Amino acid sequence: xxxxxxxxxxxxxxxxxxxxxxxxxxxxxxxxxxxxxxxxxxxxxxxxxxxxxxxxxxxxxxxxxxxxxxxxxxxxxxxxxxxxxxxxxxxxxxxxxxxxxxxxxxxxxxxxxxxxxxxxxxxxxxxxxxxxxxxxxxxxxxxxxxxxxxxxxxxxxxxxxxxxxxxxxxxxxxxxxxxxxxxxxxxxxxxxxxxxxxxxxxxxxxxxxxxxxxxxxxxxxxxxxxxxxxxxxxxxxxxxxxxxxxxxxxxxxxxxxxxxxxxxxxxxxxxxxxxxxxxxxxxxxxxxxxxxxxxxxxxxxxxxxxxxxxxxxxxxxxxxx
Amino acid sequence: xxxxxxxxxxxxxxxxxxxxxxxxxxxxxxxxxxxxxxxxxxxxxxxxxxxxxxxxxxxxxxxxxxxxxxxxxxxxxxxxxxxxxxxxxxxxxxxxxxxxxxxxxxxxxxxxxxxxxxxxxxxxxxxxxxxxxxxxxxxxxxxxxxxxxxxxxxxxxxxxxxxxxxxxxxxxxxxxxxxxxxxxxxxxxxxxxxxxxxxxxxxxxxxxxxxxxxxxxxxxxxxxxxxxxxxxxxxxxxxxxxxxxxxxxxxxxxxxxxxxxxxxxxxxxxxxxxxxxxxxxxxxxxxxxxxxxxxxxxxxxxxxxxxxxxxxxxxxxxxxxxxxxxxxxxxxxxxxxxxxxxxxxxxxxxxxxxxxxxxxxxxxxxxxxxxxxxxxxxxxxxxxxxxxxxxxxxxxxxxxxxxxxxxxxxxxxxxxxxxxxxxxxxxxxxxxxxxxxxxxxxxxxxxxxxxxxxxxxxxxxxxxxxxxxxxxxxxxxxxxxxxxxxxxxxx
Numbered sequence: 056x057x058x059x060x061x062x063x064x065x066x067x068x069x070x071x072x073x074x075x076x077x078x079x080x081x082x083x084x085x086x087x088x089x090x091x092x093x094x095x096x097x098x099x100x101x102x103x104x105x106x107x108x109x110x111x112x113x114x115x116x117x118x119x120x121x122x123x124x125x126x127x128x129x130x131x132x133x134x135x136x137x138x139x140x141x142x143x144x145x146x147x148x149x150x151x152x153x154x155x156x157x158x159x160x161x162x163x164x165x166x167x168x169x170x171x172x173x174x175x176x177x178x179x180x181x182x183x184x185x186x187x188x189x190x191x192x193x194x195x196x197x198x199x200x201x202x203x204x205x206x207x208x209x210x211x212x213x214x215x216x217x218x219x220x221x222x223x224x225x226x227x228x229x230x231x232x233x234x235x236x237x238x239x240x241x242x243x244x245x246x247x248x249x250x251x252x253x254x255x256x257x258x259x260x261x262x263x264x265x266x267x268x269x270x271x272x273x274x275x276x277x278x279x280x281x282x283x284x285x286x287x288x289x290x291x292x293x294x295x296x297x298x299x300x301x302x303x304x305x306x307x308x309x310x311x312x313x314x315x316x317x318x319x320x321x322x323x324x325x326x327x328x329x330x331x332x333x334x335x336x337x338x339x340x341x342x343x344x345x346x347x348x349x350x351x352x353x354x355x356x357x358x359x360x361x362x363x364x365x366x367x368x369x370x371x372x373x374x375x376x
Numbered sequence: 377x378x379x380x381x382x383x384x385x386x387x388x389x390x391x392x393x394x395x396x397x398x399x400x401x402x403x404x405x406x407x408x409x410x411x412x413x414x415x416x417x418x419x420x421x422x423x424x425x426x427x428x429x430x431x432x433x434x435x436x437x438x439x440x441x442x443x444x445x446x447x448x449x450x451x452x453x454x455x456x457x458x459x460x461x462x463x464x465x466x467x468x469x470x471x472x473x474x475x476x477x478x479x480x481x482x483x484x485x486x487x488x489x490x491x492x493x494x495x496x497x498x499x500x501x502x503x504x505x506x507x508x509x510x511x512x513x514x515x516x517x518x519x520x521x522x523x524x525x526x527x528x529x530x531x532x533x534x535x536x537x538x539x540x541x542x543x544x545x546x547x548x549x550x551x552x553x554x555x556x557x558x559x560x561x562x563x564x565x566x567x568x569x570x571x572x573x574x575x576x577x578x579x580x581x582x583x584x585x586x587x588x589x590x591x592x593x594x595x596x597x598x599x600x601x602x603x604x605x606x607x608x609x610x611x612x613x614x615x616x617x618x619x620x621x622x623x624x625x626x627x628x629x630x631x632x633x634x635x636x637x638x639x640x641x642x643x644x645x646x647x648x649x650x651x652x653x654x655x656x657x658x659x660x661x662x663x664x665x666x667x668x669x670x671x672x673x674x675x676x677x678x679x680x681x682x683x684x685x686x687x688x689x690x691x692x693x694x695x696x697x698x699x700x701x702x703x704x705x706x707x708x709x710x711x712x713x714x715x716x717x718x719x720x721x722x723x724x725x726x727x728x729x730x731x732x733x734x735x736x737x738x739x740x741x742x743x744x745x746x747x748x749x750x751x752x753x754x755x756x757x758x759x760x761x762x763x764x765x766x767x768x769x770x771x772x773x774x775x776x777x778x779x780x781x782x783x784x785x786x787x788x789x790x791x792x793x794x795x796x797x798x799x800x801x802x803x804x805x806x807x808x809x810x811x812x813x814x815x816x817x818x819x820x821x822x823x824x825x826x827x828x829x830x831x832x833x834x835x836x837x838x839x840x841x842x843x844x845x846x847x848x849x850x851x852x853x854x855x856x857x858x859x860x861x862x863x864x865x866x867x
Contacts, residue, residue: 098417099703104710107421125417128573128779130555136569162560166569211828217560239515239827240558242820245695245702246639252693255514256828266694270717342709 082317085145086119092308093149095134097127101344102306105180106150108338109308112329117321123150130216131155132165139167143313145322148176153305157358158220161365169358173309176323178349178357179330180339181304182262183284184221186277189254197277197296200258204234211237212258213247220365221260224279224302227368228293231300262304263343280304285345303361305347307354323351381728384429385736393430394437394733395740401441402748406449406457408586408767408774411578412442413699420707428711432730435704436683437737443643443680444488444741448748451480451672452755455586455767459577459813460679462585462806463647467664467671474667477753482613483669484676485745487625489738490618491677494629495636495684496735499691500728504720507692510637515824516835518638520845522818525645527849529810531856532652535665540807543798547811548818550575557820558827570783575791579775579784580812583791584805586771590764591796617669624654624670625677632678636685639697643682644813647675648806656856684734691715691727 092110094103103125110121126134135155141147156169167173186197194200204210214222217240229236236258241247244261251259252272260279265286267273275290279302283292293300308326310319329335330348339346349357384390397419404415415438423431446458451468464484471480498506513521530540553564554574565571618625628650635646654674655664664671686697694716696702708715713723720727755763775788795805829835837843 097699097703098414099420099706101706103417104420104706111421124780126780128576128781129569132569133573133779133781163562209830217556217558237827237830239824240560241824242557242640249511249639249689249693249695250514253511253514255516263694266714266716266718272717338710341712342706343714 082315082321085315085318085321086117088119088146090117090119090121090145091147092121092123093134093138093147094123094125095127095131095149095151095155096125098125101182101342102150102152104342105306105339105344109150109179109326109329109335112332112335113325116325116329130159132159132167135169135173136166138309138311139172141311143311143315145310145314145318147311148322149173149309151307151309153181153220153303153361156305156307156309157361158218158223158365161362162218162369169362170355172312174312174314174319175351175354175358176308176310176319177327177330177351178305178307178347178354179326179335180306180344181280181347182306182344184260184262184279184302184304185264185268185275185284185287185290186225186279187248187251187259187261187264187268187273187275188257189251190271190274192257192274194257194276195274197291197293200276201232201234204229204236205232207235209235209237210257211239212260213239213241213250213256214260215244215247216240216242220302220304221279223365223368223372224293224300225260226372228298228300230371231298265343303357305349305354305357307349319351378728378732381725382732384725384729385733387430389427389430390433390733393426393434394737395744397434397437398441398737398741398744401438401443402445402448402744403441404438405442405445405461406752408449408455408457408582408770410774410777411458411700412439413703414777415442416700416703416707420703420710423707424710428713428726429729429733431707431711432704432713432726433733433737435707436730436734439700439704440492440680440683440734440737440741443683444485444676444745447484447488447676448481448752451484452477452752453763453767454589456581458643459581459809460643460647460675460682462581462644462809463651463675463679464672465585466651466675466806467667469667470665471667471672472756476667477756478749479613480667480672481745481749481752483618483672485742485749486613486618487621487628487673487676488680489741490625491629491632491680492683492741493735493738494626494677495633495681496731497684498633499684499687500731500735503688503692506637506688510639510689510695511693512839512841513638514839515821515828516838517841517845518640519818519821519825520836520842520849521638522641522814522821524845524849524852525641525649526810526814526818527852528652529645529648529807531853532656533648533804533807536804539803543803543805543807544811544815547808547813548815549811550580550808551812551815551819557816558823570781573779574816575787575812576778576784577813578778579788580791581809582771582774583788583793584795584809586767586774587788587792588795588799588805590768590771591792592799593760593764595796595800618673621670621673624650624657624674627653627657628674628677629681632681633685635678636682636697637688639689639695640817642698642813643679645810646678646682648810650674650678687731691719692717694719 094106096102107123114121132155138149188194247259248261250256268275277291278284281301281303336346404410416435446461447464450456450461450465451472454465454469456462456465468480555572631650632646635641651674654670655661686701689695690701696705775784825835
């Protein structure tokens, strides 16, 4: 059902694009050589592995080979900057996430503007970030957490790093409620998870918590995303608990701005079809990652909205430059 | 279950995967700049299409092979292939210069295998209890542990403690460049986006050790090459000689395994710590740095023991200890073996098969190693005018390939010139590397600890582990600094 709607939408978009752009010379015969998908993180991580899978599945449909190239560094901003400057011919794409698309750009100059330098093709994943506490923690719900932190006790929360989306969303929430929540950044979400398991921090805001929660080593009090994690439907979103904050986790494909609309339509059509397949879903389930489909337009709107939110959060915290 | 696992190994594809993995790993490890994480990442698509046990052994074989491979170039050329092999070069290269390259390589090989077997046995027996020990190491405990490691390396590492201290501080200062680990603001980046990530470890390593070696050779007075070439003496290494080093091997392996369990420190630090401890325990510490057996064995046992240690938190908690295990974790998940609390329960046979195979991998490692040495020792017969230009070119490629970044090449060249100047001035380079690795980690751990304690310093003596390491550090410093004075006073 969803698939057909997507097809109709994309088809309509394609038709519009064709009439707007007219007969484009570059779109004809596209693709006739290897497409490169840049991954802004190291090889072997979840972003990399899922990008490799979607690339491999799209190869047959596009009739060309797709190479995945890792350009780690600068929390993903190095790769974004490189792709923003790449030729907009549809042969260089980037698989990017929340941090370099709307979190870091809201905090400091990064050398690109996500909204004007990129065309989002689709969103296909995004790990849920949970608010987790140790299994033997006295905190049993998000309201408990806030009540304790507002009652004279400072609670510490660990995240995957300074100025990440999870940190900012939680800090904004703490600022609104006046709860005493102290941030402690770690080097990556694995280290933050270890810290909460060892009771060195009271709370952690991390993805990949499923097995540890099911085993009882961790408890999940809430999720930072806009929607609930289907694995833990009882854990509310921050919005459900009455706080207008969220950290939407995205993983999507982007083309440099200026790419021919016909090529954009072809790419988003193909990759959406692949991402909606059961084969891709099975693969992502193994990887402990959700499949979350969004069209390029929806993704652009999400990014635009969050860039603004995070700029406001940063300004409030006195961080932005 | 352990026996079922053993039977699962008798499969031609499993054996083949392990052999191929080890060979690839040794070769990749020997080339400066091509680390195990890159090799493993490239092999993941291949591994995905294989059966789970064979796939994991391919990747783990590369991991183990690469750590050992790094020491081949360290011993033969004084160019460590991986950061952890920098400690092996301290005594391995002088030994090779004396014409005993074959002996140094054999010691490295057997010590590696010892370290590996030791850590795998620990993993097999104690994975779950040790994982909870890892969790007891919070920021405060990590901070005092890192301080202790720095003290061991500075106080025991070499001849001049002042030289070592100065170099550690240079390394720490270099580590300050980049984004602040706590509040994320740029430090000393001069507005450059490239500098936000700081100086990456591998380009600095290649520059400091490989390029500076090339520059040293280029600046050395021209000599009559063939005449000065060391005679290749047939290597002799008996079991008795390895047996004499049993305590050193056991202590070094224990250090490697233990540090491996703790996330984020890696294999370089335990290698240098073991070297320092072996030197301090030795009856003849002056022989260290001149090519002594234990100076090669200690770091090799330690850096290979890290493998088994790093797998402890990865398998039982799903928390990878370093970059390489993080990549291997991804591969486990792709095969439906999600590391974490349910792994041993749901996939016990596969996991035990993998650990047992890691143990048994020692046999092919020794065979492949001995075979490879026959060829590798001839590297030192290559004329310097042929060899060093090749190393210079490899250094540029190696630095570039880490992040596909030209900035890293400049970092490598800068580190090379700095390394050359410092070596000519007589400063030791390993403490600089240690400072770069541990400086940032120490800062982060200290600041995290102070954030969790609300700024109270008491947290650094707030747990038995922390108190233990603080006490060790104090005793250690007093021991090293005061004992010689007392002896002098008496004399």
